[in-house]
Amino acid sequence: MFHLISSEKDLESLDKVLFRYPYVAVDTEFRRTGKDKIELALIQVNNSEETFIIDCVSLGKYRNNCKFLFSKDIIKIFHSFKEDLEAIFFWTQSHLENIFDTQLANAFLGGSYSVGYQDLVYEKLDVLVDKRETRSNWIKRPLRDSQLIYAASDVQFLIEIFLAQKKDLEKSGKIDWFKEEIDFVSKKIFFNEAENDSSRGDQKLSKIEERSILKDFSKLVLIVANKQGINPTMLFSKKGQKDFLKKCLFYGFNSASETIPKWKRHLLSDDLHLMFKDYFK
Numbered sequence: 316m317f318h319l320i321s322s323e324k325d326l327e328s329l330d331k332v333l334f335r336y337p338y339v340a341v342d343t344e345f346r347r348t349g350k351d352k353i354e355l356a357l358i359q360v361n362n363s364e365e366t367f368i369i370d371c372v373s374l375g376k377y378r379n380n381c382k383f384l385f386s387k388d389i390i391k392i393f394h395s396f397k398e399d400l401e402a403i404f405f406w407t408q409s410h411l412e413n414i415f416d417t418q419l420a421n422a423f424l425g426g427s428y429s430v431g432y433q434d435l436v437y438e439k440l441d442v443l444v445d446k447r448e449t450r451s452n453w454i455k456r457p458l459r460d461s462q463l464i465y466a467a468s469d470v471q472f473l474i475e476i477f478l479a480q481k482k483d484l485e486k487s488g489k490i491d492w493f494k495e496e497i498d499f500v501s502k503k504i505f506f507n508e509a510e511n512d513s514s515r516g517d518q519k520l521s522k523i524e525e526r527s528i529l530k531d532f533s534k535l536v537l538i539v540a541n542k543q544g545i546n547p548t549m550l551f552s553k554k555g556q557k558d559f560l561k562k563c564l565f566y567g568f569n570s571a572s573e574t575i576p577k578w579k580r581h582l583l584s585d586d587l588h589l590m591f592k593d594y595f596k
Contacts, residue, residue, distance in 0.1 A: 317366040317467040321373040326380040333383040336362045338390035340473035344453040345402040355406040356453035361470040368466055377407045387412050392477045394418050394432040414497050420480040422549035423489050436472045444468050492578035499576040531590055532556045539582050
């Protein structure tokens with residue numbers, strides 16, 4: 316059912332094996348004790364043939380194995396990858412490349428923006444995944460068999476979903492948009508700098524103007540999302556719309572537009588510029 320990796324020798328051997336595959340499914344279990352502190356407990360990996368559970372607690376300090384995670388040639392398939400990337404970074408101090416996220420892909424294909432792994436597997440494969448160990452203590456050792464079985468199931472179906480989604484993204488012409496979004500979100504996790512309010516402009520909106528422009532903004536997002544078959548929250552969430560409006564006030568429309576991914580600018584910038592032209596430069 317799965318192989319437990321708890322020694323450096325076994326991890327080194329696994330690394331060599333996984334480099335033979337073009338893609339692998341990956342998930343993590345961890346304990347977050349603060350915004351900037353995560354204890355990585357497990358890394359689960361499936362190569363479409365076998366599942367491996369890397370016990371990071373038993374391994375202790377990272378010793379430069381798991382190189383497959385950082386290979387540009389191997390696609391790492393996650394579901395909702397943001398915290399997984401953070402958890403792996405806290406253990407390895409390295410950033411992953413060549414990532415695919417099935418949750419994000421689902422939104423690009425018109426599905427729910429925040430669908431859980433269990434619901435996605437059930438929706439696409441008609442398989443019910445047991446999630447009773449979700450809130451387990453993953454740091455405490457030894458782990459129960461039920462915990463390990465649960466951990467293994469989190470990567471059991473990702474490759475099958477990935478292959479179908481990748482095909483649909485390519486067929487619909489959205490694969491490049493998807494890759495841009497993955498790159499944008501990945502960089503934002505690690506390299507996003509705080510806003511500098513000292514560059515704030517002197518433009519202001521009344522409450523009535525703000526409500527009016529956000530109402531029109533929301534309508535535009537729905538129209539474009541429906542036309543493109545993209546989840547509207549994926550395209551531009553309500554919070555994202557408010558944040559973008561705030562950036563326009565601070566920096567002007569053109570500078571604010573540079574803070575969103577290119578694919579969103581391609582779909583929205585012309586219409587937004589016309590909508591905002593009476594308010595922002």
